[in-house]
Amino acid sequence: MQFDLTMPAQLTSALGPDLLLMGGAMVLLLWSGWRRESDEHQRSVGILSMVLCVLTMVAVGYYAYRGYTASDGVIAVDNFRWAADEIFLIATLGTIAMSLDYNRREGITPGESHVLLLFSTSGMMILAAARDLIIVFLGIELMSIAIYVLVGLNRRRERSAEGAIKYFLLGAFSTAFLLYGIALVYGATGATNFLVIKANIVRFNLQHSGLLLAGIALLLVGFGFKIAAAPFHMWAPDVYEGAPTPITAYMAAAVKAAAFAAFFRLWLEAFPTLLSTWHEAVWWLAALTMIVGNLVALAQRNIKRLLAYSSIAHAGYILVAMVVGTSLGSSAFMFYLFAYTMATLGAFAVIVALGRAGEDNMEVEEYAGLWSVRPGLAVAMAVFMLALLGFPIFGGIGFFAKWYVLEAALKAPFPQTRLAVILVVTSVVSAGYYLYVVMVMFMKPRSSTAILPERAGGWTRAVVWGSAAIILIFGLFPDALVSLTQRSTPAMSKEVALRSR
């Protein structure tokens, strides 16, 4: 069925949770401007924002439970969207919780920072729902503009400003690529709706249209920037390092997930008939991203840069699920996104918990001997590192995520054995830097001059232990999560599977 967005009842059935979040964010924006800037006010806005997030999560859950699907129209209504929304909202929730403590420490008082996160999240939810190139553009802009501001939130720090400018320039640049790609695709197919594009490609026999291929290539570059896939990843480490740590977590987890969700849907719903054309490009993107991300991460000594490269590497693993392109690939994609988000969120929460005001030094070596002074945080960080490494039991869900992607790669209509082997070998390389963090925390002695980190705020600790618990519990009993993700595929991906065979 198609939703008629001019009718209020149908508009809410298609966009209910999104409208709830946006409307709530508007009200919170007013509320945060109502009082003088202060730490208490910042916290109250933050807590209300978290409440709004939880409400939106419930709404998303309810919509998923009702099980509407819309097979065409500009707004996609399917489980893929709902699952992606839940992941964005969890990441947002964690980010706001960390920010509460972080902002207090750094003396960041505007409560609007939390509201900006909510706006950015609305943009992500639109991205996950977009089935039209114009909506994709809208979502990307809504998401990114809020982030440009947030990266520069700590305006007294040079690094933060540098990161903000870099992100803004490169973001604008990549948007230009994206827009140009949209224009060329529109020029070639005469449509912006994914499904119409797909139909028109077949109808007008555009498989070899240069215009269309150029458009797809530009879209690939644009999305490559957003998901920080090699060779379009150069901005990520600087921006991640400069941004306030909770915002870094948000970028590494949610922003990447949202860009991926739109990328995934666009590719599988609009261009499935060109599979043989884009397949190889995405294959190389995946391989290169895994190799570059992991190798360069080995050389990093700053924890935020290390995690930035690790997130690049993970973009490569997720791309493997995309290359597979079947509904199995799509559920592996969703599972991986969830696992990666939890581990990344947790790891950054530990960094927030161990940071000091000013956070000029974020060297891994500062964590030397952490085990003897903050055993809980050290063990949690080890869990997150092992989860990112994809280690069973101790890394919980991280292993099952890798397993799922590997299984999808080997089960694909064209088994991606070589890609699976690259994934495996680069995972071993990643042990070099994830274990480096573990080694420093557990095996290096604490230097006598090291300052004991202050006890972390309650919200940050809640994020640390919450994500660790989710990782470990689902790491023992992943079945519920697997069956959820198996139902969270885009409505169209089953057709893709058939066609590619």
Place this chain on the structure above:
Amino acid sequence: MASFLDSIGYNLWVLPALLAIPLVGAVIVLMLPVREPAATAAGVETPAARQVALWLFVLEFVVSIGLWWSFNPADTGWQAPIDIGWIPTWGVRFTLGVDGIALMMVLLTTFIMPLSVLGSWTTIRTKVRSYYALLLILTTGMLGVFLARDLFLFYVMWEVMLVPMYFIIGVWGGERRIYASLKFFIYTMLPSLLMLVAIIYLGLHMKGADGTPDFSYDRLLTGAVGMPERTALWLFAAFFLAFAVKVPIFPFHTWLPDAHVEAPTAGSVILAGIMLKMGTFGFLRFALPLFPGAAMNPTIRMIILILALIGIIYGALVAMVQPDFKKLVAYSSVSHLGFVMLGIFALTLQSVQGALMVMINHGISTGALFLLVGIMYERRHSRLIDSYGGIARVAPMFAAILTFVSLSSIGLPGTNGFVGEFLVLIGSFRTYPVLTIIATTGVIFAAVYLLWAIQRILFNPLDKAENEHLTDLNKRELAMLVPLVAAIIWLGVYPAPVLRRMEGSAQLLVNRVERAGSLPRVSEAGR
């Protein structure tokens, strides 16, 4: 005994209990209170942890020993089986079972673990609770590997072993512990992940009508045999690498001297005594029966046998020139495990049984040697052979036991070492006479490096002042060595009960591989 065990339903709960006791125990140990706050600041924690851990391991051993009687040697199927669903959407089940091969490995593990606690009794002074908790978790992992009947579960357990040992080496190890632990981790992880790819491939190959993969070992036994030869070869290669690193087969052994030397005493004992057997066990349980065609391919078989042979000779020669006694023992493991590989790939009933015996004996003798090195190190803080000399005069009991254990490691008749290596050699001689003759020199080299070392340690003149006041073994050290000595004598004099329990499974393995692998005319390949 058997009827008593039946009356308490022993077979129904023993295997999950064996996996659960250490896990629960780890939690208990971690929750123990730190007794003296003042002492904690100095890094000394409560010794209660070590006592609790010791009793937990003794309990584990007592629980496991019932398997000795409840096990029916005539039955070659799985005994005390457990089968519970785990991840139904992926077709993964939590299935356990014990056969003759696994039985001995389980008993070896539960036998060695309490002794290794005694070996760490006084040497582990920091983070005591975490240390024993890790030992307990490690035990679950090791037993899980031996008991798993599902390849997914096997893989998970295989990796679970890795992290505790990584921490044990890296936190409580010697000077180069960080390097050694990372090397150990990465060396093990790379081939393990390749094995994971192979396991997924196998699981998907066996998928049911609804597309759910199936990782059940029993189903794969029949299902994997019919694979195309090329595929089977690649899969075998993945399994081979994972196990070869663990064994370790030359040239994949370079992690071993570092890990063994840098690990604390208990770590070395467990590494050598139990974890090296994971590799050879993997060959017996998975690589051979699942891919008989690839494993019995004459070229591949020859290559593996030659690598085993190089391991025997090379390990012995390198051991001979080590100035460091711990490193000498470490390299002797390479040599001994070469015998195991020879026995496995010679594939006769005797050679496989011999290989199993060497696995057990090596665990006991080398475990004892590492404990003895630990005792030496604790007193003198040196592992160099040159720092000692003539200490038989000041520490006669120590000298007697070291000599005895060394003789068993060499394979003196009347000790366990003889039974195993002799069986391997006579078993292998039937299929590969030339290789076996060369391998026999390994026994001679073993005599050279060990006897020469104990001569320099125990019997040369007592010419160093520091050594004049060495104390002999105390009660704790005797308590940990006497069971090992007793086991050495028992297995050397009367190994029949052990052999009888392993015979059925070994015979089944040999038949299965020979039948499925369309064994080439062995005498040709041997000459």
